[in-house]
Amino acid sequence: MTGAIPDAPSDAKTDDVIRVFLVDDQELVRAGFTMLVDSQPDMRVVGQAGDGGEALEKLRVTASDVVLMDVRMPRLDGVEATRQLQSLPQAPRVIVLTTFDLDEYAFAAIKAGAAGFLLKNTPPADLLSAIRQVRSGDAVVSPSTTRRLLEHFAGALPDDERERPDLAALTAREREVLVEVARGLSNTEIAQLFTLSEATVKTHIGRILAKTGLRDRVALVVLGYETGIVKPHS
Secondary structure (H helix, E strand, C coil): CCCCCCCCCCCCCHHHCEEEEEECCCHHHHHHHHHHHHCCCCEEEEEEECCHHHHHHHHCCCCCCEEEEECCCCCCCHHHHHHHHCCCCCCCEEEEEECCCCCHHHHHHHHCCCCEEEECCCCHHHHHHHHHHHHCCCCEECHHHHHHHHHHCHHHCCCCCCCCHHHHCCCHHHHHHHHHHHCCCCHHHHHHHHCCCHHHHHHHHHHHHHHHCCCCHHHHHHHHHHCCCCCCCC
Protein backbone atom coordinates (compact mmCIF):
# COMPACT_ATOMS: atom_id res chain seq x y z
CA MET A 1 0.00 0.00 0.00
CA THR A 2 1.22 3.49 -0.78
CA GLY A 3 0.21 6.99 0.13
CA ALA A 4 0.94 9.61 2.75
CA ILE A 5 -0.31 8.72 6.21
CA PRO A 6 -2.29 11.55 7.81
CA ASP A 7 -1.82 12.75 11.34
CA ALA A 8 -4.40 11.65 13.87
CA PRO A 9 -6.83 14.30 15.09
CA SER A 10 -4.93 16.67 17.37
CA ASP A 11 -7.60 16.44 20.07
CA ALA A 12 -7.49 12.63 20.29
CA LYS A 13 -7.56 11.42 23.89
CA THR A 14 -6.73 8.07 25.43
CA ASP A 15 -10.45 7.38 25.98
CA ASP A 16 -11.05 8.01 22.29
CA VAL A 17 -8.55 5.42 21.05
CA ILE A 18 -10.15 3.27 18.37
CA ARG A 19 -9.82 -0.43 19.17
CA VAL A 20 -9.17 -2.35 15.94
CA PHE A 21 -9.41 -6.12 15.51
CA LEU A 22 -7.79 -7.79 12.48
CA VAL A 23 -9.14 -10.89 10.72
CA ASP A 24 -7.10 -12.35 7.86
CA ASP A 25 -5.74 -15.81 7.14
CA GLN A 26 -2.37 -14.39 6.06
CA GLU A 27 -0.10 -13.58 8.97
CA LEU A 28 2.01 -11.24 6.85
CA VAL A 29 -1.07 -9.19 5.94
CA ARG A 30 -2.06 -8.92 9.61
CA ALA A 31 1.47 -7.84 10.50
CA GLY A 32 1.35 -5.06 7.91
CA PHE A 33 -2.01 -3.77 9.10
CA THR A 34 -0.82 -3.96 12.72
CA MET A 35 2.18 -1.74 11.96
CA LEU A 36 -0.03 0.77 10.15
CA VAL A 37 -2.78 0.93 12.78
CA ASP A 38 -0.44 1.00 15.77
CA SER A 39 1.49 3.89 14.18
CA GLN A 40 -1.52 6.10 14.89
CA PRO A 41 -1.87 7.67 18.36
CA ASP A 42 -5.67 7.38 18.19
CA MET A 43 -5.75 3.67 17.25
CA ARG A 44 -4.47 0.36 18.52
CA VAL A 45 -4.82 -3.27 17.49
CA VAL A 46 -6.54 -5.18 20.30
CA GLY A 47 -6.58 -8.62 18.71
CA GLN A 48 -6.12 -10.78 15.64
CA ALA A 49 -7.62 -13.93 14.14
CA GLY A 50 -6.78 -16.13 11.18
CA ASP A 51 -10.37 -17.02 10.25
CA GLY A 52 -13.94 -16.06 10.99
CA GLY A 53 -14.50 -18.74 13.59
CA GLU A 54 -11.49 -17.70 15.64
CA ALA A 55 -12.56 -14.07 15.27
CA LEU A 56 -16.01 -14.76 16.72
CA GLU A 57 -14.51 -16.62 19.67
CA LYS A 58 -12.09 -13.81 20.48
CA LEU A 59 -14.51 -10.95 19.85
CA ARG A 60 -16.94 -12.38 22.40
CA VAL A 61 -14.35 -11.53 25.06
CA THR A 62 -12.42 -8.71 23.37
CA ALA A 63 -13.91 -5.22 23.24
CA SER A 64 -13.44 -3.77 19.77
CA ASP A 65 -14.74 -0.77 17.83
CA VAL A 66 -13.79 -1.68 14.26
CA VAL A 67 -13.01 -5.03 12.66
CA LEU A 68 -10.96 -5.26 9.47
CA MET A 69 -12.41 -8.43 7.96
CA ASP A 70 -10.97 -10.47 5.11
CA VAL A 71 -13.60 -12.20 2.99
CA ARG A 72 -12.08 -15.45 1.78
CA MET A 73 -10.86 -17.52 4.72
CA PRO A 74 -10.93 -21.19 5.78
CA ARG A 75 -13.30 -22.59 8.42
CA LEU A 76 -15.65 -19.57 8.44
CA ASP A 77 -15.55 -16.87 5.78
CA GLY A 78 -15.87 -13.15 6.34
CA VAL A 79 -19.49 -12.98 5.21
CA GLU A 80 -20.82 -15.41 7.79
CA ALA A 81 -18.51 -14.02 10.47
CA THR A 82 -19.85 -10.52 9.77
CA ARG A 83 -23.44 -11.77 9.95
CA GLN A 84 -22.86 -13.54 13.27
CA LEU A 85 -21.06 -10.55 14.74
CA GLN A 86 -24.25 -8.50 14.45
CA SER A 87 -25.82 -10.59 17.21
CA LEU A 88 -23.17 -9.60 19.75
CA PRO A 89 -23.99 -6.93 22.35
CA GLN A 90 -22.39 -3.66 21.20
CA ALA A 91 -21.24 -5.34 18.00
CA PRO A 92 -18.16 -3.75 16.43
CA ARG A 93 -18.40 -2.09 13.03
CA VAL A 94 -16.96 -4.19 10.21
CA ILE A 95 -14.90 -3.05 7.23
CA VAL A 96 -14.65 -5.82 4.65
CA LEU A 97 -11.31 -6.07 2.86
CA THR A 98 -10.80 -8.03 -0.34
CA THR A 99 -8.36 -8.34 -3.21
CA PHE A 100 -10.91 -7.96 -6.00
CA ASP A 101 -13.47 -5.19 -6.35
CA LEU A 102 -15.92 -7.61 -7.98
CA ASP A 103 -15.55 -10.29 -5.33
CA GLU A 104 -18.95 -12.02 -5.20
CA TYR A 105 -18.68 -12.19 -1.42
CA ALA A 106 -18.39 -8.44 -0.96
CA PHE A 107 -22.01 -7.55 -1.71
CA ALA A 108 -23.15 -10.40 0.53
CA ALA A 109 -20.92 -9.11 3.33
CA ILE A 110 -22.42 -5.63 3.05
CA LYS A 111 -25.91 -7.15 3.23
CA ALA A 112 -24.74 -9.15 6.25
CA GLY A 113 -24.04 -5.93 8.13
CA ALA A 114 -20.63 -4.64 7.07
CA ALA A 115 -20.26 -0.87 7.38
CA GLY A 116 -17.59 -0.62 4.71
CA PHE A 117 -15.92 -2.27 1.75
CA LEU A 118 -12.35 -1.57 0.69
CA LEU A 119 -9.71 -3.19 -1.48
CA LYS A 120 -6.58 -4.47 0.23
CA ASN A 121 -4.46 -2.18 -1.94
CA THR A 122 -6.30 0.89 -0.61
CA PRO A 123 -3.73 3.60 0.25
CA PRO A 124 -2.87 3.67 3.98
CA ALA A 125 -4.27 7.18 4.37
CA ASP A 126 -7.63 6.07 2.97
CA LEU A 127 -7.76 2.97 5.16
CA LEU A 128 -7.04 4.97 8.31
CA SER A 129 -9.63 7.54 7.31
CA ALA A 130 -12.16 4.74 6.72
CA ILE A 131 -11.53 3.32 10.21
CA ARG A 132 -12.18 6.74 11.75
CA GLN A 133 -15.30 7.31 9.64
CA VAL A 134 -16.78 3.93 10.48
CA ARG A 135 -16.05 4.43 14.17
CA SER A 136 -17.96 7.72 14.02
CA GLY A 137 -21.00 5.98 12.56
CA ASP A 138 -20.50 6.62 8.86
CA ALA A 139 -20.36 3.96 6.16
CA VAL A 140 -17.45 3.66 3.76
CA VAL A 141 -17.87 2.26 0.28
CA SER A 142 -16.37 3.82 -2.80
CA PRO A 143 -19.23 4.93 -5.08
CA SER A 144 -17.42 3.49 -8.12
CA THR A 145 -16.89 0.19 -6.34
CA THR A 146 -20.53 0.13 -5.23
CA ARG A 147 -21.70 0.66 -8.80
CA ARG A 148 -19.41 -2.08 -10.13
CA LEU A 149 -20.60 -4.50 -7.47
CA LEU A 150 -24.26 -3.80 -8.13
CA GLU A 151 -23.82 -3.95 -11.90
CA HIS A 152 -22.05 -7.29 -11.43
CA PHE A 153 -25.15 -8.56 -9.64
CA ALA A 154 -27.61 -6.84 -11.96
CA GLY A 155 -29.09 -10.15 -13.09
CA ALA A 156 -30.33 -10.84 -9.58
CA LEU A 157 -31.90 -7.40 -9.15
CA PRO A 158 -35.56 -6.70 -9.94
CA ASP A 159 -36.61 -5.38 -13.34
CA ASP A 160 -39.54 -3.50 -11.83
CA GLU A 161 -39.70 -1.34 -8.75
CA ARG A 162 -40.78 -3.21 -5.63
CA GLU A 163 -42.62 -1.00 -3.17
CA ARG A 164 -42.21 -1.52 0.57
CA PRO A 165 -44.50 -0.11 3.25
CA ASP A 166 -41.66 1.84 4.82
CA LEU A 167 -40.80 3.44 1.49
CA ALA A 168 -44.36 4.67 1.21
CA ALA A 169 -43.73 6.65 4.39
CA LEU A 170 -40.96 8.67 2.72
CA THR A 171 -41.67 12.20 1.59
CA ALA A 172 -41.02 13.10 -2.04
CA ARG A 173 -37.77 14.83 -1.10
CA GLU A 174 -36.63 11.92 1.05
CA ARG A 175 -37.25 9.57 -1.86
CA GLU A 176 -35.21 11.81 -4.15
CA VAL A 177 -32.37 11.84 -1.64
CA LEU A 178 -32.54 8.04 -1.30
CA VAL A 179 -32.18 7.67 -5.07
CA GLU A 180 -29.05 9.83 -5.13
CA VAL A 181 -27.53 8.04 -2.12
CA ALA A 182 -28.09 4.74 -3.94
CA ARG A 183 -26.40 6.17 -7.02
CA GLY A 184 -23.32 6.84 -4.93
CA LEU A 185 -23.50 10.62 -4.53
CA SER A 186 -21.94 12.21 -1.45
CA ASN A 187 -23.84 14.55 0.86
CA THR A 188 -22.05 17.49 -0.74
CA GLU A 189 -23.07 16.40 -4.24
CA ILE A 190 -26.67 15.80 -3.17
CA ALA A 191 -26.77 19.23 -1.52
CA GLN A 192 -25.55 20.86 -4.73
CA LEU A 193 -27.99 18.88 -6.87
CA PHE A 194 -31.05 19.96 -4.88
CA THR A 195 -29.70 23.33 -3.72
CA LEU A 196 -29.80 22.31 -0.07
CA SER A 197 -27.38 22.65 2.82
CA GLU A 198 -25.37 19.57 3.78
CA ALA A 199 -27.01 19.71 7.21
CA THR A 200 -30.41 19.40 5.56
CA VAL A 201 -29.22 16.44 3.49
CA LYS A 202 -27.95 14.74 6.66
CA THR A 203 -31.33 15.36 8.29
CA HIS A 204 -33.12 13.76 5.32
CA ILE A 205 -30.82 10.74 5.44
CA GLY A 206 -31.35 10.38 9.18
CA ARG A 207 -35.12 10.37 8.66
CA ILE A 208 -34.84 7.83 5.83
CA LEU A 209 -32.79 5.52 8.06
CA ALA A 210 -35.32 5.90 10.88
CA LYS A 211 -38.30 5.15 8.62
CA THR A 212 -36.68 2.15 6.93
CA GLY A 213 -35.02 0.80 10.07
CA LEU A 214 -31.70 0.50 8.27
CA ARG A 215 -28.22 0.90 9.76
CA ASP A 216 -26.38 3.25 7.49
CA ARG A 217 -25.68 4.63 4.04
CA VAL A 218 -24.44 1.30 2.70
CA ALA A 219 -27.75 -0.35 3.59
CA LEU A 220 -29.57 2.45 1.75
CA VAL A 221 -27.52 1.75 -1.38
CA VAL A 222 -28.49 -1.91 -1.22
CA LEU A 223 -32.15 -0.96 -0.60
CA GLY A 224 -32.20 1.36 -3.59
CA TYR A 225 -31.08 -1.37 -5.97
CA GLU A 226 -32.90 -4.31 -4.41
CA THR A 227 -36.23 -2.49 -4.64
CA GLY A 228 -35.57 -1.31 -8.18
CA ILE A 229 -35.76 2.38 -7.25
CA VAL A 230 -32.38 2.70 -8.95
CA LYS A 231 -31.18 0.56 -11.82
CA PRO A 232 -27.49 -0.41 -12.14
CA HIS A 233 -27.09 1.64 -15.33
CA SER A 234 -29.36 4.55 -14.39
